Amino acid sequence: MSTRWYPIYQRGGPQLRVFLPNFWMKVIRPTEIQPENVVTFSCSMEMSKPDIKNYLEKIYNIPVVDVRTRIATGPTKKDQIYGYVTKADDIKIAYVTLPKENKFVFPDLFPQSAKDKKEQDEKSLEESKVNFKKYLDRNKGRPGAPGWFSI
């Protein structure tokens, strides 16, 4: 696409303008304990540190003090039957430092109340299944009788 075809940068040339940036970034839960003002991101492999800073500041209006990045090796997996090894793609991880006063705590996306509700729903579903089974068994011996008929 013409909007994805960027000119080569040479010294003295104009700064690269991106009209429709296609980079993605996602917040991930840090594996190690981090300071409160550090957010861990996973981002497109092509993004550089200034890219990440600009992305957050311009699009999300998040003030950024410092960006550190690393490229994490994708996990390898051995096939259970044939024994060949496959490797997932590498991912870029960015540690973004916010100003001192900003604090970020990774939210709990699966609160206990929702879990309880789900459990309750499952329980009631199981119960209704058992009741239906009972109902079928009850009418097994008298074929042709309507469902509402009982002695």
Next chain:
Amino acid sequence: MSSITKVMYTSRCLGNLCQRLSVINLNLQQSSKNIPATIVSSSQFHTTPKRFDVMEFFDDKKHYGENEVKHGRHWEKDELRIKSNQDLHKLWFVLLKERNMLKTMEHECNEKMELFPSPERIDKVEMSMENLESVVRERNKAYYLLETGETGERPGKLVTNSLGINHYYKASEHVIPAYMNQNWFKSRQHFRGKAVRKFVLLYRERLYNEKRKAKNRDRNQVMMLMRRNPNLDVSLLREKYPTVDIDKLIRNDQIRGHYIPK
């Protein structure tokens, strides 16, 4: 008066995002300078409330732990075509943020071994982005054709690679021209060797055999069908097997079964 201020207010709210992205520039926008479509269409342009926080990477709190999240459909091309360039530019960032949010949620769900509710949302956002990009491309093309007589698309051509196979090469800018580029010249020294010729010969033979076998398979299939079903509709067969010469089969009496014709 109040309605005018209202419209101005909404357009200003939407303009905020674009102002912050003032670094981003587009020559396309110059073409739409004279069209006052922004204010009109901005009243029909809905966005989620702005939060400007890291929490923007996460979904609404009411969707936490849900089995299903209600959502709409993707943006069609026809809907995007009637939007101004500015609106499309804003919509792109709305979609970009939405995609980031969904990716964040999906990642966390996978980490916690939970089901990600309504995963088709990601597909819909990506389809919208694809459509938007293609609409921008259409406009770009039209603008370039009008101004320069060329499409402005990335140029390309069919070239032969080191294995002797043709492929489409997308041209890219280089610091020095090809005839000055020693490394590029050296890398092409072994392009037309004996081994390459042999490989190409065998490769083409394989391709030819595949094609030939497919053709024979089709012909045998047609022969079998017509032999077993004497009253078969020939026009249907012609439609399904366009490569087979059915007239020739009939003429050469290749479709008669092992029975006495009535």
